[in-house]
Amino acid sequence: MATSTALRRSGRRKAARTLTEIPEYPDRPVAEIPGRPVAEIPDHLVAEIFLRLPTAEDLARASAACVSFRRLVTDKSFLRRFHRLHAPPVLAFYDRDGFHHPLPPHRSAPAASALAAAADFSFSFFPNHLDWAVQDIRDGRVLLLCPGECQQRQVSMELAVCDPLHRGYVLLPPVPEDLVASVAHAATEYKPWCEPFLVPIDEEAETAFGVIWMVHFHTRLAALVFSSSTGQWQAAASKEWKDLFLERGESTTVSPIDHDYHKRHYAYGCFYWESSETQKKELLVFDTRSLEFSISDLPPREWCPLGLAIVEAGEGRIGLFGILDEALAGKLDLCYYIKGNKGESSGNWQLEKTISLESPGRPHDIKAAAGTYLLLGKLGAMQFIGSTPQRLGFEYISVDVKTLQLERVCTKSSGFAFSKTWIYTNFPPSLSSPTV
Template sequence: MDFELGLLPPAAKHRPSAPTTITDISDDLLREIFLLLPSLPSLVRAAVACRIFLHAVRSSPAFRRRFQAKHPPQLLGFFNDPRGNEIPSFNPLRNRSDLDHTAAVRGADFYLTRLPEDSCNPSLGWEIASCHSGYLVLVNRTTPKIGAYNPFTQAMDLFPQPPDQIAAYFPEPPEEIVLSLKDFSPFLEFHIVISEEDQGMFRMVSVQHRNTQRQVQACIAVFSSATREWKVSPWVETPTPLQPEDDGEEMLFEAGMQSNGFVYWKHTSQAYVLVLNIATLQFSGLDLPLFLGEVDSELFILGHTKDGKLCMVAADDSNAKIGTLDVWFWTADDHGVEKWMLQDTYPLSTFLDVTKSSTEDHATLKVEGLVDGFVYLSIKYDVHTQSLLSLCLETGKLSKLFDDTYATPAHPYIMAWPSSLVYNKANPCLKIQKDSQTKISGDSVADVGPVGTKESSSALVVSSQAYKSEI
């Protein structure tokens, strides 16, 4: 045999190893990689690259929570209330170093082009009632309609205002007085609640207060996008502060502040907040430190930190040089008793531009918003000079967002977690680029076609196309 003659046997032929493909990477490892992405628009770009990436993101609600906890809220810009009868304007937050952020801003309809116009008087505009969960709630006082619009997904829903009984200011109005909703619409508040699992579904909560001596009654109406109907609750008495009002003085509250499933109304002259749990529609009360009783509404705001802690920010701007901005957390003390505890204090001079020192004495501060642990402040030096800043409550980092020409009031627009990155139980076979071509029909927006057409590209699709054109 050959090997007996000193010849080596032929080398065994080894089968080539199978090439490593994307399918060999586990979902857990993919999610750990995705956590390293710098922003939510970057995650969208990565997730829509292929079905495997999309499945890894969509299949884990825990990943969604981890990503949101690790990254700051994705601020895309600020809406301004219209002056006169104009449509609300938008100031985009420019970030040229982040192409994904730029693509997201460019792909959204921040000009609100889908808002319907009054054919008789197209100059009449819409007012911003609230801005929450990626939606603008808009009211046109000349029409009986309300609009809920997501500029990023371009989802529009039009529905009627609540029934007249929620606006009945008097228990039994005299026969000669005819009350209509239009007469009381400025007193109504609208707060939108979006389903996390199906962002096409929402509830609109409208609240009307009826102020009387020593007592405030409230009526709640809830509109469901599923039933397309308003459901009005009976008028109820709300909790009152421990220290009653003086005889003859009405109980009055500032406009409501929505945050993390609650709406908060600060009393105009007492250290007290009325609270509504949006899920249960139950009212409760919350006392404040006494010196905050008569603080101006523009210098006070309630909200939550990134980890869900209730916090409030209040400013004393009686003197720009010696005033302070105070941050309070609702937390337990050493004895386990929950109370307001002072977390941080910032001199107002921290927020002033030293280059404008000549107008420093006349500078005024306004608290514009508090979202996920970020406070948005505007500093006004004169009628032509105004800056908008952000303050991170976790790190104390101060950033200048706009300078000199910014106008208030400001509504921060935060990019919501896209519905395409959420597993839909009703349709587990949801396509990667799920959307619909829509049109306004009656009181709602009707689906009229599939996704993917050039005519109906959603902001997510537009963004992904922009991403590809830039790489």
């Protein structure tokens, strides 16, 4: 007991020497300053100190100092607080060429390399994995879909949630036909357009997960939700397209092209889709808390195709990154807007920053966004091999929303460079409940 107490006190003294400074002696630890004895730090103050450590790696090192530090750091309530304050790092991204992880000198490179060595991103642990396709990635988990022999997506297709790190998976039950019929009503003259995606992990039940089937019928849209807690699908929301646009004071006469939305984004409990119509400056919004659909306006600018992303700007505000279409001016700018910034109305977009993308002849596009990170793609420089001009791969750049710092992630062959891309962040909890 005496030894354990001594180790605990020693660990607390190390934290005080490392993390506390006295203004009169900025270069000397507290323990070395005359007349400044080190008192034992209460647990709640140690927790506040640890919450201010810059990275999860620093937190892991601190937890190794003594048993009481480890007990505090592994407490679920503390970890939830830490994760709310510190966005998970970019550990990899996925496109049709597979998974790619950041390389040095990117700050996520060490953790990404460790993940790449530990995880099975080929899904070899999943039966018939070559017949399944990635549909979404969130919180370290991957949603797979089995197209089967059908060429068009249907709500009846098979889905599975995989965990590449722990090599586990869960097969989802099929969506009941009567459930689909209950939200379709008379809107069956056209085959619906369907999109499955993952819901962010519930902080209170980390092993649980949710999946949404968004179904776009000709005259209405609907959301079907699966919860791993209940093991069942249920209808969450539905809305007539005419009612959605009537709320905005627009015509109630709709056609299929009037509600063509794509490229999904997520921030603070809401999913967003861009309109595919270049004339429409709007987003389709689904709020997972109120289970309501709505339409939100975009800043009235000329955006490049594949040049938008919604991110979490902090303090519950959403941010928007967009690449301006200024080809005639011979330049590319990445603009960052925040909705409701600096006390303004929550309905207004405020320009926060303009970043010049100085690469003449090398177009950029926004590949993906997750939480407080953005992933940019840039065509490599042109070089001649003999008399044939060829691009030197495709360069990927991450943008930290908090600092607006740009970092080179890696370079890959152009291959499927323009395919859909997802960012992989976070080390997920196992899909299975912990066992002794």
